[in-house]
Amino acid sequence: MSSHRVVALCGGIGGAKLALGLYRVLPADALTVIVNTGDDFEHLGLRISPDVDTVLYTLAGLADTEVGWGRRHETLTFMQVLATLGGETWFRLGDGDLALHVERTRRLAGGETLSTIIADLARHLEIAAQVVPMSDDVVSTRVGTPQGEIEFQDYFVRQRCAPRVTSLRFAGAGSARPAPGVVAALQGHAPAAIIICPSNPYLSIDPILAVPPLVGGQAIKGPTGKIMTELGVPLTPASIVEHYSGLIDGFVLDARDRGVASAIDLPLKVSDTVMATLDDRERLAQEVLDFAAALRARKPRS
Amino acid sequence: MSSHRVVALCGGIGGAKLALGLYRVLPADALTVIVNTGDDFEHLGLRISPDVDTVLYTLAGLADTEVGWGRRHETLTFMQVLATLGGETWFRLGDGDLALHVERTRRLAGGETLSTIIADLARHLEIAAQVVPMSDDVVSTRVGTPQGEIEFQDYFVRQRCAPRVTSLRFAGAGSARPAPGVVAALQGHAPAAIIICPSNPYLSIDPILAVPPLVGGQAIKGPTGKIMTELGVPLTPASIVEHYSGLIDGFVLDARDRGVASAIDLPLKVSDTVMATLDDRERLAQEVLDFAAALRARKPRS
Numbered sequence: 001m002s003s004h005r006v007v008a009l010c011g012g013i014g015g016a017k018l019a020l021g022l023y024r025v026l027p028a029d030a031l032t033v034i035v036n037t038g039d040d041f042e043h044l045g046l047r048i049s050p051d052v053d054t055v056l057y058t059l060a061g062l063a064d065t066e067v068g069w070g071r072r073h074e075t076l077t078f079m080q081v082l083a084t085l086g087g088e089t090w091f092r093l094g095d096g097d098l099a100l101h102v103e104r105t106r107r108l109a110g111g112e113t114l115s116t117i118i119a120d121l122a123r124h125l126e127i128a129a130q131v132v133p134m135s136d137d138v139v140s141t142r143v144g145t146p147q148g149e150i151e152f153q154d155y156f157v158r159q160r161c162a163p164r165v166t167s168l169r170f171a172g173a174g175s176a177r178p179a180p181g182v183v184a185a186l187q188g189h190a191p192a193a194i195i196i197c198p199s200n201p202y203l204s205i206d207p208i209l210a211v212p213p214l215v216g217g218q219a220i221k222g223p224t225g226k227i228m229t230e231l232g233v234p235l236t237p238a239s240i241v242e243h244y245s246g247l248i249d250g251f252v253l254d255a256r257d258r259g260v261a262s263a264i265d266l267p268l269k270v271s272d273t274v275m276a277t278l279d280d281r282e283r284l285a286q287e288v289l290d291f292a293a294a295l296r297a298r299k300p301r302s
Numbered sequence: 303m304s305s306h307r308v309v310a311l312c313g314g315i316g317g318a319k320l321a322l323g324l325y326r327v328l329p330a331d332a333l334t335v336i337v338n339t340g341d342d343f344e345h346l347g348l349r350i351s352p353d354v355d356t357v358l359y360t361l362a363g364l365a366d367t368e369v370g371w372g373r374r375h376e377t378l379t380f381m382q383v384l385a386t387l388g389g390e391t392w393f394r395l396g397d398g399d400l401a402l403h404v405e406r407t408r409r410l411a412g413g414e415t416l417s418t419i420i421a422d423l424a425r426h427l428e429i430a431a432q433v434v435p436m437s438d439d440v441v442s443t444r445v446g447t448p449q450g451e452i453e454f455q456d457y458f459v460r461q462r463c464a465p466r467v468t469s470l471r472f473a474g475a476g477s478a479r480p481a482p483g484v485v486a487a488l489q490g491h492a493p494a495a496i497i498i499c500p501s502n503p504y505l506s507i508d509p510i511l512a513v514p515p516l517v518g519g520q521a522i523k524g525p526t527g528k529i530m531t532e533l534g535v536p537l538t539p540a541s542i543v544e545h546y547s548g549l550i551d552g553f554v555l556d557a558r559d560r561g562v563a564s565a566i567d568l569p570l571k572v573s574d575t576v577m578a579t580l581d582d583r584e585r586l587a588q589e590v591l592d593f594a595a596a597l598r599a600r601k602p603r604s
Contacts, residue, residue: 045408077377077397078404086426087405095379095397102380103389106347124388 005191011036011204012051013068015197016058017275021285028128032185037133038141038207046101060125071096090158115179132181134208140171173210193292238263250295307493313338313506314353315370317499318360319577323587330430334487339435340443340509343455348403362427373398392460417481434483436510442473475512495594540565552597
């Protein structure tokens, strides 16, 4: 028997939009969002979890929906003063956002696990969904470039994706254990659906899949040469399906890509996947859930 | 031969006012301010140096002159959000102020000394005076109360000086070494004057004097019972003179206390010591310097 629980695998901005749609159309406590922590890094002595925080802010209704990350009604006094003190300012931290980083850093230093802290912060933010970092262990996405391997945020924010990507590696993934909430969501009663959110497959979803017990520990190879395509020009949906081959039972294809449907050998749901408004997010979330239910009905019970 | 260097021993708000006056009437680089760090503490995982920061902000012209500490034009988004996350909010940290704490904490963790960091921050804030923490070693003012010993900021800010003080102790002072800038300012050419700023003698000046090589390592005993007087009702100038007995060559007495002058067996300068305006600070600073010069002329050359 399956539960009513829906599990979403999610990165930051794009994924969080669908997670919000799912959160709004599902019963309040039916959603577990497993979030990428491969982007996490230490900056200014603070532990920062960009994707987790984007999901928290989005589900709490606090996100800056214009830029897609950070908080609404944010002030930037900290960054302005930091600049006058000669500090590093390439990673923008709003004053309110900083409260979350300072609290997380303090509590981690005190021995609490990341997932415990995030669960408590989610409670304070009155989020009824389970927001679970993929692992309490440190997993760091490392970007190989012709000049050597660099940290993800160095590549992504400081160097604005300028270096040519030769490899991607999720350092620590091999020995990382999934967070207790991940295990709880996936074991026992099978969830009604596991939804891979429209987050970057290589940068946001692959790190989640790289944590061994979740998908049997297969090595995720760096998509050499693909990352530039990924970040610069429109993706070919067929290559995403190929990337998730063996893992997914169906794929939601954007209506604009209808022409490539024949190249995809998987059940498809064609829909408008651009989530500009809150209505878009709810509509797509409902379509995805209905699609998952239909796929589930088709499969032999396990 | 004495140098033109003037050394000021200083705590926070009151002392910083005179330090600013001295800074403005002296040649730009002639002043060394040795600042109490006994109030320093770790809060939210950050190392905070309240007196040093007040001196930095005051000399840089950035201080909030209404409350006497913190920065002008400050925002409080961090504290507001921290409250929503269930964090500790009893010690108010402005968003801009936080930049200084985060930088200091990061650089201390990287192995730099406090005095090196403060010198660099002072340079970024375009302060020409030397601002020197009394020691690079941790010295912590501990307040004895009937309920046991507590940290200074717990007593001073969180409990708003409510507990009855039974003792004061400067933990770590016995083994602390004065910061290199302290030694440089006091050794070699004798300074033209050493000025004890109008900071709380027991809480702000005694910790500086407790760092051994500076005054020969004498134990500074807690002024049992005095601290409540100190913080609640007007002080008797004679008790301050008595407290600094053997250490000072002269005392600046407020004109309002002229009546007790006969009880003080030391050279006195009677003046208006209330420093409401910037003019007040410059005037008092000049009077203090002139008084010190006169005292020096009277003493046999050493």
